[in-house]
Amino acid sequence: MLNDKGITLIETADTLEALEIVGKSPQRADARDKVRGSAVYLEDMKVNNMLCGKVLRSRYPHARILSIDASAAEKLPGVRGVVTGAELPFLHGESLVDEPFLARDKVRYTGEAVAAVAALDEATAEEALELITVQYQELPPLFDVMEAAKPGAPLVHEALASYQHAPGINPIHGTNICNHFKLRRGDIEEGFAQSDCVFEDTFTTPMQQHCSLEPHGSICLMNHDDKLTLWTNNDSPHRCRKEIASALKIPLTNVRIITAPNIGGNFGGKGGLKAEASAAALAWKIRNRPIKVMYTREEEFCSSIGRHPSVTRIKTGVRKDGTIVARQVETYLDSGAYAEKGPTVARFCGLSAAGPYKIPHVKVDVYCVYTNKTVAGAMRGYGGPQGAWAYESQMDVIAAKLGLDPLELRLRHAYDEGDIHITGQQIYSEGLKECIEKVAENMEWSRPRPEGRGRGIACMERAVKTPFGSAAFVKVNEDGTVDILSSTTEVGQGSETVLRQIAAEELGVRLEQVRKAAPDTAYTPFDSSTTSSRSTFHMGNAVKMAVADAKSQILKLAAPLLEANVDDLRIKDGNVHPQGQPERALPIAKVLQRHYGPSGTVLGRGYYIPEMPAESEEYYSRFMVHWLVGACGAEVEVNRKTGQIKVLKIWGAYDAGKAIHPVNCEGQIQGGIAIGLGLALSEEVMSKDGAVMNPSFLSYKVPTALDVPQIVPIIVEHPHPDGPFGAKGMGETTNVPVPPAIANAIYDAVGVRIHNLPVTPDKVLEVLKLKAQEQAGSRAPSPRRPAAPGRGK
Amino acid sequence: MDKTVRININRESYELELEPNQTLLDLLREQLGMTGTKKGCEIGACGACTVIIDGEPALSCMTLALRCRGKEVITIEGMAENGRLHPLQEMAIEHGAVQCGYCTPGWLLSAKVLLDNNPSPTLDEVRSAISGNICRCTGYQKIEESILAAAGRSLPAPAPEGESSPRV
Amino acid sequence: MKLPKFEYAAPESLGQACRLLESRGEEAHPIAGGTDLLMALKNRQKFPKMLVDLGAVPNLSRIEYSDADGLRIGAMVSLRRLAANPIVREKYPILVQAALSVGTVQLQAMGTVGGNLCQDTCCMYFNRSAMVRQSLEPCHKLGGCICHVVSSSEECWAAYTGDLAPALLALGASVSMAGPGGEQRLPLQELFSGDGKRPIALRPGQLLAEIQVPAAPPRSGAVYLKLRQRETLDYPLLGVAVHLTLERGENGHCKTAALAMTAVDKAPILLQEAGKLAGRKLTEAQIRELARAAYKRAHPMKNLYGLTTKYRLSMVEVYVEMAVRQALESAIH
Numbered sequence A: 001m002l003n004d005k006g007i008t009l010i011e012t013a014d015t016l017e018a019l020e021i022v023g024k025s026p027q028r029a030d031a032r033d034k035v036r037g038s039a040v041y042l043e044d045m046k047v048n049n050m051l052c053g054k055v056l057r058s059r060y061p062h063a064r065i066l067s068i069d070a071s072a073a074e075k076l077p078g079v080r081g082v083v084t085g086a087e088l089p090f091l092h093g094e095s096l097v098d099e100p101f102l103a104r105d106k107v108r109y110t111g112e113a114v115a116a117v118a119a120l121d122e123a124t125a126e127e128a129l130e131l132i133t134v135q136y137q138e139l140p141p142l143f144d145v146m147e148a149a150k151p152g153a154p155l156v157h158e159a160l161a162s163y164q165h166a167p168g169i170n171p172i173h174g175t176n177i178c179n180h181f182k183l184r185r186g187d188i189e190e191g192f193a194q195s196d197c198v199f200e201d202t203f204t205t206p207m208q209q210h211c212s213l214e215p216h217g218s219i220c221l222m223n224h225d226d227k228l229t230l231w232t233n234n235d236s237p238h239r240c241r242k243e244i245a246s247a248l249k250i251p252l253t254n255v256r257i258i259t260a261p262n263i264g265g266n267f268g269g270k271g272g273l274k275a276e277a278s279a280a281a282l283a284w285k286i287r288n289r290p291i292k293v294m295y296t297r298e299e300e301f302c303s304s305i306g307r308h309p310s311v312t313r314i315k316t317g318v319r320k321d322g323t324i325v326a327r328q329v330e331t332y333l334d335s336g337a338y339a340e341k342g343p344t345v346a347r348f349c350g351l352s353a354a355g356p357y358k359i360p361h362v363k364v365d366v367y368c369v370y371t372n373k374t375v376a377g378a379m380r381g382y383g384g385p386q387g388a389w390a391y392e393s394q395m396d397v398i399a400a401k402l403g404l405d406p407l408e409l410r411l412r413h414a415y416d417e418g419d420i421h422i423t424g425q426q427i428y429s430e431g432l433k434e435c436i437e438k439v440a441e442n443m444e445w446s447r448p449r450p451e452g453r454g455r456g457i458a459c460m461e462r463a464v465k466t467p468f469g470s471a472a473f474v475k476v477n478e479d480g481t482v483d484i485l486s487s488t489t490e491v492g493q494g495s496e497t498v499l500r501q502i503a504a505e506e507l508g509v510r511l512e513q514v515r516k517a518a519p520d521t522a523y524t525p526f527d528s529s530t531t532s533s534r535s536t537f538h539m540g541n542a543v544k545m546a547v548a549d550a551k552s553q554i555l556k557l558a559a560p561l562l563e564a565n566v567d568d569l570r571i572k573d574g575n576v577h578p579q580g581q582p583e584r585a586l587p588i589a590k591v592l593q594r595h596y597g598p599s600g601t602v603l604g605r606g607y608y609i610p611e612m613p614a615e616s617e618e619y620y621s622r623f624m625v626h627w628l629v630g631a632c633g634a635e636v637e638v639n640r641k642t643g644q645i646k647v648l649k650i651w652g653a654y655d656a657g658k659a660i661h662p663v664n665c666e667g668q669i670q671g672g673i674a675i676g677l678g679l680a681l682s683e684e685v686m687s688k689d690g691a692v693m694n695p696s697f698l699s700y701k702v703p704t705a706l707d708v709p710q711i712v713p714i715i716v717e718h719p720h721p722d723g724p725f726g727a728k729g730m731g732e733t734t735n736v737p738v739p740p741a742i743a744n745a746i747y748d749a750v751g752v753r754i755h756n757l758p759v760t761p762d763k764v765l766e767v768l769k770l771k772a773q774e775q776a777g778s779r780a781p782s783p784r785r786p787a788a789p790g791r792g793k
Numbered sequence B: 001m002d003k004t005v006r007i008n009i010n011r012e013s014y015e016l017e018l019e020p021n022q023t024l025l026d027l028l029r030e031q032l033g034m035t036g037t038k039k040g041c042e043i044g045a046c047g048a049c050t051v052i053i054d055g056e057p058a059l060s061c062m063t064l065a066l067r068c069r070g071k072e073v074i075t076i077e078g079m080a081e082n083g084r085l086h087p088l089q090e091m092a093i094e095h096g097a098v099q100c101g102y103c104t105p106g107w108l109l110s111a112k113v114l115l116d117n118n119p120s121p122t123l124d125e126v127r128s129a130i131s132g133n134i135c136r137c138t139g140y141q142k143i144e145e146s147i148l149a150a151a152g153r154s155l156p157a158p159a160p161e162g163e164s165s166p167r168v
Numbered sequence C: 001m002k003l004p005k006f007e008y009a010a011p012e013s014l015g016q017a018c019r020l021l022e023s024r025g026e027e028a029h030p031i032a033g034g035t036d037l038l039m040a041l042k043n044r045q046k047f048p049k050m051l052v053d054l055g056a057v058p059n060l061s062r063i064e065y066s067d068a069d070g071l072r073i074g075a076m077v078s079l080r081r082l083a084a085n086p087i088v089r090e091k092y093p094i095l096v097q098a099a100l101s102v103g104t105v106q107l108q109a110m111g112t113v114g115g116n117l118c119q120d121t122c123c124m125y126f127n128r129s130a131m132v133r134q135s136l137e138p139c140h141k142l143g144g145c146i147c148h149v150v151s152s153s154e155e156c157w158a159a160y161t162g163d164l165a166p167a168l169l170a171l172g173a174s175v176s177m178a179g180p181g182g183e184q185r186l187p188l189q190e191l192f193s194g195d196g197k198r199p200i201a202l203r204p205g206q207l208l209a210e211i212q213v214p215a216a217p218p219r220s221g222a223v224y225l226k227l228r229q230r231e232t233l234d235y236p237l238l239g240v241a242v243h244l245t246l247e248r249g250e251n252g253h254c255k256t257a258a259l260a261m262t263a264v265d266k267a268p269i270l271l272q273e274a275g276k277l278a279g280r281k282l283t284e285a286q287i288r289e290l291a292r293a294a295y296k297r298a299h300p301m302k303n304l305y306g307l308t309t310k311y312r313l314s315m316v317e318v319y320v321e322m323a324v325r326q327a328l329e330s331a332i333h
């Protein structure tokens, strides 16, 4: 299906043009409730008889728990129970099962959940926490990822060897490395031997936090017969159900996950078990009472997850003419105390660590390493920003040294249709070059900029989680309206509207006739996750298939009524008619009523999973159903006296295959770029001795409206042969190329290259001063002299 | 002191018994069930809990409920009047300014205060007016567009070549 | 993050408020806009048993101006109203700059001039919730005996980070206090104790009632510049206010000069050296000398979030020079 031999184009250019709903930007169904304040989020939900749960958190980064005395807390009037880790002998985790619901035996980071209290109200629960006394014995902590990765370092998880993990994950027993991902192509030594210049740099990125405006939250109810219901703002209800059921060793049907109708932001942060774990731990002990756990903003920063901090050593061999021959990348991802999504992040980081470039000799090693810090996990574009920061910064280092145009250097190496990716996969439906060209064109790449100003460009690629499936049902109701049953969650990205558009287009009804409710694992079928920019493509296909299934049933029913062949029937605006005879239209409702009487419903089902090439049997494939690609350009102004950076304008072009809802796509580009801007210039979770020092919006610098410059969104469309109407995912990785684009623009402006994100004025000024000294010393007054390769941090 | 307090919320008068340590946010969300006012940080830094008190923008998480005695409070639930959406709400939908929607009530009310005082603001004035409302989803661009549209203005034309001036 | 329990009173006269505060001593705190105080309560940094709301006290929200007496600002005037006042906009644009640099739009609408001046000092080890603080020993400010910034220090090094104080100091403001000893008028500088633990020199029962700013002389210019990481929602990492008055006629001769800084010490700094410029022509060399003096006087500590202390210190000279040039510019025009 996906090999170029077997491809049958589902949509021809003609049919794409004839689309009525797909490709337009109708109003989002959820927006009306959201502007009225009537949209319901988990934070707003109450269940009868509900208790409030609060979590006691560790004050040490690494310590043995000697004892916990909760007797005083339990006696406090209004308290209904206290639960500790010892009472729950279970572990959970997505690809590596290593995390207790509440710390057992030892704590591994400051802020880890140690005990939880359920009380009649929040104030009582908070008061009860203060009455719990925990005796700890401190253990030596590990804060430095490079130290932690060394053989012989103290272990964060002594039992790593005994943890269950998914196939394709490669933990190194007896170390803190919970996954080592390797990729080899060609012969790296041979590649360096063929090179005229070898560039070696080290780049680092800090922890970034998602800062979803709605914190994590869950309400959990567990009955005496081990039936568990969880209302949550988790992004992926089926993954959540599986993780809870397998941890608690109960059947899947015992666990029901009900997603809140609206989720106040996600960006990958709401994937694992966070508030879910604490609420479930309380419900496990205090049966038959719903218990709500809502994180505070500080808990978001200290006890949920963030983006993996990273250290990347990148070594690139280039011929004099600028041809890149070899690239070796070694990345260390700081996973914090638990693996969370880290092993997968390492994989995705590694798959694209060499950049979206044709390079014959490549060697990649990515290590995901435990430390005693806040846990890192999935965050928008995961693995991407760490990799792109290194490879796209170094592209400009190379261009400067060899006197090449950074744009030309990229275009010369960028993957194109039919190229072989370093993973061995043949590339198809690749819009990368067009993204780069569109950005360059829009930003007028060759226009000279005044002194102190500069422009930079960067591009990126990232994998889409493959091969994972999505299922959907549609119900065509007796009045001709349609319900979509799908477990894709609406986290703000607009998937609800996009799936409705696909369904309406495919069936031939008006958009308003299609509804999609929030997921409930009791009713909505399996979906692997709402992540990785996979929903439009995978769930879009599943919905389209389900609708096609329902449609063929309807047409079969209509054929005798309209005295026509099924093949000659069309549906438009909810009416079935023989082709070319719209005057003979019969509403779908009538078709159903004539056949079923008053009780008709047609059910359609769809299941989509990409077909894999025969040789790939891995759980995590090296074959990707498509690659997310894009490019970003930035224009900046740097003040040489203060080192302060003003970003004047940003351009971003991303390949959507076919934009189902162009305005949503623009919103994804602009929103992602603002997150990238934050990582580029100001965002950094700072910790001291393992404790987060800036857990608030006041001290953690999320960009405000005054900090985000004009962002020009550019949608590129290289249709995917298997995408619904040609669509591919595009929203997740729009942030990825932003930091290097900005850093490259800063270099262009004042000749300063910063290797460590974020690029703050203090760092810029320091290098400016160093440069001025060097220049005064060496009397080499070339302002654009490139930084010496291999300077590292 | 008399224990009952009268507060006008969304043009309706309420007689309430309040605790000193209740914030206006607690009152709205927990006691009155008006959950449109959002809670994003509880320490005055995100703007999700913005309401209008006597015509001024205010953070309900940092306002003692008792402080509102005799005042007029407008929350997101009171922004539409007589069942008709405010132009800011209409334009927010129209321009795709809403993604997850968690920040939306807050910035809509900040923008309402702006337009109530300045019916035809510039882009810079719009950006300042909503700068106390963090939005993590949209990058603010479509929010700004929608506010200008509600004020009957469009985005200023891009700066002439070579001068792409900062939007500050 | 619920507020702890406390009693609440909303007295209807200044005298009543002062008496109530005096009778309850340390356990009662005045509350104005509440933006500083309620954060401290939520974070369990302060534990008042009673809050005395100044919102119902009459006459504290006036802004008055006369050429003879200058500007009088009631302590309860909100920052937003101060910045919107036509006379303030015309004659004291530095106050508009400073007021609009505080927090966010909403905080400017809620926060008061009095509350801004009387705000507590900041330190990143202290300004966090009890949950996060628990991993550290209680510091001086919390009744402990350690400073996490200067570990050997016997005193608290928390920084004063108010934005209005430097602007008002540079303008030569004074303050009126009401309280047990009757009304008292002091130079604004004396409001600040320089003790990180108890930064505001008010006795129990004493309230800040009014701020007076001398009339703005002709040919004067004043500028407030704030170093921050974002364009809003940031406390200053350094704030520099400069106020210059020029002699008539001769270009560049200085009649008076004042310079004040914030965020670089336990109290706002009014730099005495600036006075030396009076009667002299402002040359490049003198601007640099002033900047150097400011640099020597500033003591930024590693207690605020954001840019490095070294950078903040190195910006003192740069910001002073920029501020002087801008003030000069506006004095001439």
Ligand SMILES: Cc1cc2nc3c(=O)[nH]c(=O)nc-3n(C[C@H](O)[C@H](O)[C@H](O)COP(=O)(O)OP(=O)(O)OC[C@H]3O[C@@H](n4cnc5c(N)ncnc54)[C@H](O)[C@@H]3O)c2cc1C
Pocket (backbone or CB within 6 Å): A698, B043, B044, B045, C029, C030, C031, C032, C033, C034, C035, C036, C037, C038, C039, C054, C075, C076, C079, C101, C102, C103, C104, C107, C110, C111, C112, C113, C114, C115, C116, C117, C118, C119, C120, C161, C162, C163, C164, C202, C206, C207, C208, C209, C233, C234, C235, C236
């Ligand atoms: C997110 C956030 C950001 C902020 N950013 C800034 C900033 O950038 N710059 C800045 O300067 N401040 C900032 N602040 C602090 C605060 O908002 C402002 O300083 C505000 O002006 C304080 O005024 P208020 O009326 O709200 O003070 P309140 O909180 O009411 O009072 C502050 C203190 O002063 C005392 N007090 C108040 N009025 C009087 C009086 N008349 N007499 C005697 N004592 C009195 C109170 O007891 C209290 O101790 C910020 C606060 C928050 C929450």
Ligand code: FES
Pocket (backbone or CB within 6 Å): B038, B039, B040, B041, B042, B043, B044, B045, B046, B047, B048, B049, B050, B059, B060, B061, B062
């Ligand atoms: S919840 Fe009030 S400002 Fe964030």
Ligand code: FES
Pocket (backbone or CB within 6 Å): A213, A264, A265, A492, B097, B098, B099, B100, B101, B102, B103, B104, B134, B135, B136, B137, B138
């Ligand atoms: S729309 Fe999600 S935070 Fe603004």
